[in-house]
Amino acid sequence: MNFDSGLPIYMQIVEIIKTRIVTGILKSGEKLPSVRDMATELKVNPNTIQRSYGELERENIVFTQRGMGTFVTDEESTLKGLKATMAREKIISFMEDMERLGYGRDELPGIIEKMIVEGK
Amino acid sequence: MNFDSGLPIYMQIVEIIKTRIVTGILKSGEKLPSVRDMATELKVNPNTIQRSYGELERENIVFTQRGMGTFVTDEESTLKGLKATMAREKIISFMEDMERLGYGRDELPGIIEKMIVEGK
Amino acid sequence: MNFDSGLPIYMQIVEIIKTRIVTGILKSGEKLPSVRDMATELKVNPNTIQRSYGELERENIVFTQRGMGTFVTDEESTLKGLKATMAREKIISFMEDMERLGYGRDELPGIIEKMIVEGK
Amino acid sequence: MNFDSGLPIYMQIVEIIKTRIVTGILKSGEKLPSVRDMATELKVNPNTIQRSYGELERENIVFTQRGMGTFVTDEESTLKGLKATMAREKIISFMEDMERLGYGRDELPGIIEKMIVEGK
DNA sequence: GTGGTCTAGACCACA
DNA sequence: GTGGTCTAGACCACA
Numbered sequence: 001m002n003f004d005s006g007l008p009i010y011m012q013i014v015e016i017i018k019t020r021i022v023t024g025i026l027k028s029g030e031k032l033p034s035v036r037d038m039a040t041e042l043k044v045n046p047n048t049i050q051r052s053y054g055e056l057e058r059e060n061i062v063f064t065q066r067g068m069g070t071f072v073t074d075e076e077s078t079l080k081g082l083k084a085t086m087a088r089e090k091i092i093s094f095m096e097d098m099e100r101l102g103y104g105r106d107e108l109p110g111i112i113e114k115m116i117v118e119g120k
Numbered sequence: 121m122n123f124d125s126g127l128p129i130y131m132q133i134v135e136i137i138k139t140r141i142v143t144g145i146l147k148s149g150e151k152l153p154s155v156r157d158m159a160t161e162l163k164v165n166p167n168t169i170q171r172s173y174g175e176l177e178r179e180n181i182v183f184t185q186r187g188m189g190t191f192v193t194d195e196e197s198t199l200k201g202l203k204a205t206m207a208r209e210k211i212i213s214f215m216e217d218m219e220r221l222g223y224g225r226d227e228l229p230g231i232i233e234k235m236i237v238e239g240k
Numbered sequence: 241m242n243f244d245s246g247l248p249i250y251m252q253i254v255e256i257i258k259t260r261i262v263t264g265i266l267k268s269g270e271k272l273p274s275v276r277d278m279a280t281e282l283k284v285n286p287n288t289i290q291r292s293y294g295e296l297e298r299e300n301i302v303f304t305q306r307g308m309g310t311f312v313t314d315e316e317s318t319l320k321g322l323k324a325t326m327a328r329e330k331i332i333s334f335m336e337d338m339e340r341l342g343y344g345r346d347e348l349p350g351i352i353e354k355m356i357v358e359g360k
Numbered sequence: 361m362n363f364d365s366g367l368p369i370y371m372q373i374v375e376i377i378k379t380r381i382v383t384g385i386l387k388s389g390e391k392l393p394s395v396r397d398m399a400t401e402l403k404v405n406p407n408t409i410q411r412s413y414g415e416l417e418r419e420n421i422v423f424t425q426r427g428m429g430t431f432v433t434d435e436e437s438t439l440k441g442l443k444a445t446m447a448r449e450k451i452i453s454f455m456e457d458m459e460r461l462g463y464g465r466d467e468l469p470g471i472i473e474k475m476i477v478e479g480k
Numbered sequence: 481g482t483g484g485t486c487t488a489g490a491c492c493a494c495a
Numbered sequence: 496g497t498g499g500t501c502t503a504g505a506c507c508a509c510a
Contacts (some may be wrong), residue, residue, distance in 0.1 A: 001129050001486090002122040003136070003162070012123060023220045042123070087221050091235055094214045100143045101207050105236050109229035115211055116225050128485060154497060165487045170499075178298070187494040187497050241369050242362040243376070243402070248500060249361050256363070263460045274482060282363070285502045290484075307482050307509040327461050331475055334454045340383045341447050345476050349469035355451055356465050361501090 009044060013052040016042075021061065021072055022083050029074040032062060129164060133172040136162075141181065141192055142203050149194040152182060249284060253292040256282075261301065261312055262323050269314040272302060369404060373412040376402075381421065381432055382443050389434040392422060 005012065020026045032038070035053065039046040053070050056062040060078050064070045073079065095105055103111065125132065140146045152158070155173065159166040173190050176182040180198050184190045193199065215225055223231065245252065260266045272278070275293065279286040293310050296302040300318050304310045313319065335345055343351065365372065380386045392398070395413065399406040413430050416422040420438055424430045433439065455465055463471065 001164075002125050003132060005122050016123070083221055087218065087223060087231075088235070090214065090217050090221070091232060094210065095232070095235075097210050098207065101203055101210070103207060105232075108236075109233050111207075112211060112215070112225075112232070113229050115208070115215075116228075130485080155499095156497085165489095166498095167488085168486065171485090173498080184498060185495095186499085189497060241404075242365050243372060245362050250500080252363060275484095276482085284361075285504095286483095287503085288501065291500090293483080304483060305510095306484090309482060323461055327458065327463060327471075328475070330454065330457050330461070331472060334450065335472070335475075337450050338447065341443055341450070343447060345472075348476075349473050351447075352451060352455070352465075352472070353469050355448070355455075356468075 010048050010051040010055065013038075013042060013044070013049065014055050017052065017056060018061065018082060018086060021079070022086055026072050028072055028076070028079060030072050031068075032070045032072065034069060130168050130171040130175065133158075133162060133164070133169065134175050137172065137176060138181065138202060138206060141199070142206055146192050148192055148196070148199060150192050152190045152192065154189060250288050250291040250295065253278075253282060253284070253289065254295050257292065257296060258301065258322060258326060261319065262326055266312050268312055268316070268319060270312050272310045272312065274309060370408050370411040370415065373398075373402060373404070373409065374415050377412065377416060378421065378442060378446060381439070382446055386432050388432055388436070388439060390432050391428075392430045392432065394429060 007015075017026070017032070026032065032053070033041065035046050035049045038049045042049070053062060053064070057064060057070075060073060060075070061082060062070050062072055095108065098108060099105065127135070137146070137152070146152065152173070153161065155166050155169045158169045162169070173182065173184070177184060177190075180193060180195070181202060182190050182192055215228065218228060219225065247255070257266070257272070266272065272293070273281065275286050275289045278289045282289070293302065293304070297304060297310075300313060300315070301322060302310050302312055335348065338348060339345065367375075377386070377392070386392065392413070393401065395406050395409045398409045402409070413422065413424070417424060417430075420433060420435070421442055422430050422432055455468065458468060459465065
């Protein structure tokens with residue numbers, strides 16, 4: 001059990017798949033699991049996966065070949081863009097979190113540098 | 121519905137309460153909701169909240185007065201420590217996430233600085 | 241039937257296990273009975289034993305290996321510390337008992353010495 | 361709930377009353393609670409209290425006046441003897457406990473003296 | 481088989 | 496009303 005993130009399930013799954021692509025678990029041009037398999041793995045209704053795949057296709061991150069399945073795009077520029085966008089989102093939410101903890105944006109680069117040094 | 125974070129519910133609740141304290145929603149010395157009220161609010165069993173409160177008490181973040189309730193500590197040093205620890209954790213998980221996206225730790229301060237400038 | 245000691249059951253069990261460790265019935269590194277077996281032996285609910293084991297783990301007196309069981313620590317310094325703490329507590333409660341019987345603390349060493357001589 | 365001490369209930373009650381006498385809660389010559397009241401206070405059957413009072417009478421620690429009740433003896437020598445016996449028992453069980461923890465009898469006076477000094 | 485978590489529901493002491 | 500403890504019983508992950 002987990003508390004509600006607010007995000008609809010199919011979008012949570014979109015995020016999961018994007019992360020898998022961007023971290024290399026799913027590679028450029030590779031076939032995604034079938035809608036049925038993915039539904040079984042994530043324990044959701046196949047319709048939900050269908051919707052997630054649809055959203056990913058709309059964003060040009062995957063493409064479907066009739067009768068063959070769904071594949072990660074092989075356009076490197078799209079994948080680069082995806083990576084950049086996800087990084088951007090991570091950074092923004094990180095900055096917001098830190099702001100709520102009382103750390104101003106200007107302090108962050110310094111704090112991180114300090115932690116890198118200490119962490120060594 | 122939300123995908124399993126792996127963290128047990130009572131620890132998720134601990135995190136929720138820590139965040140409320142550190143962001144000022146719950147103030148130093150203030151009374152927490154009663155075990156029963158919190159259980160109703162979060163829709164879990166009172167025993168689960170009991171366990172969360174117990175964990176927070178072990179960490180000296182709250183204290184309980186028999187028959188009166190559970191209160192946020194008023195030791196400022198503890199609260200400062202909590203803030204620092206939560207910030208540290210946020211930074212570490214941020215650095216790990218970014219690393220998985222292919223950004224080296226040394227790049228991060230620069231990237232953030234760039235984003236701050238752009239964001240203005 | 242026995243009159244209430246005031247100590248909760250799970251803490252009474254903690255004391256029982258500590259005594260077993262310190263007197264050598266349970267040895268360093270040895271496996272404790274499973275939660276279920278201990279519950280059967282002591283005729284309490286498994287949850288209560290779970291809580292006792294949890295408390296012992298927090299005190300670093302035992303550690304658990306997932307799926308394997310709960311074991312007495314093999315850190316000799318911890319075991320020595322446990323022995324010393326239990327002795328200290330025994331001495332303190334002995335001194336308090338004797339004080340209530342009208343014997344001052346300063347008299348105690350003398351009284352004990354006398355009894356040792358007589359007892360021979 | 362408390363784990364079995366092995367001692368029969370009526371003897372546990374004898375010990376409770378002896379402690380009350382020796383610590384001055386019940387004074388020399390004073391009336392003990394009626395069998396019924398004592399039974400209510402300790403939540404046992406009046407017959408059990410009857411048996412405890414009988415045992416105390418056999419030991420000359422209390423005496424019964426028909427129609428009046430049960431009273432603590434006013435023979436000071438008996439009370440002194442009781443105190444000495446209880447102290448003796450406390451010391452013996454203390455020495456046994458410490459022995460089981462690995463402390464020899466000869467060490468005890470020294471250990472206690474050390475703790476008295478530290479405790480100041 | 482092992483410990484870990486959770487719910488449902490009860491009863492207790494303290495205020 | 497408040498937290499503290501306990502039982503009964505379920506389901507889970509890890510080995």
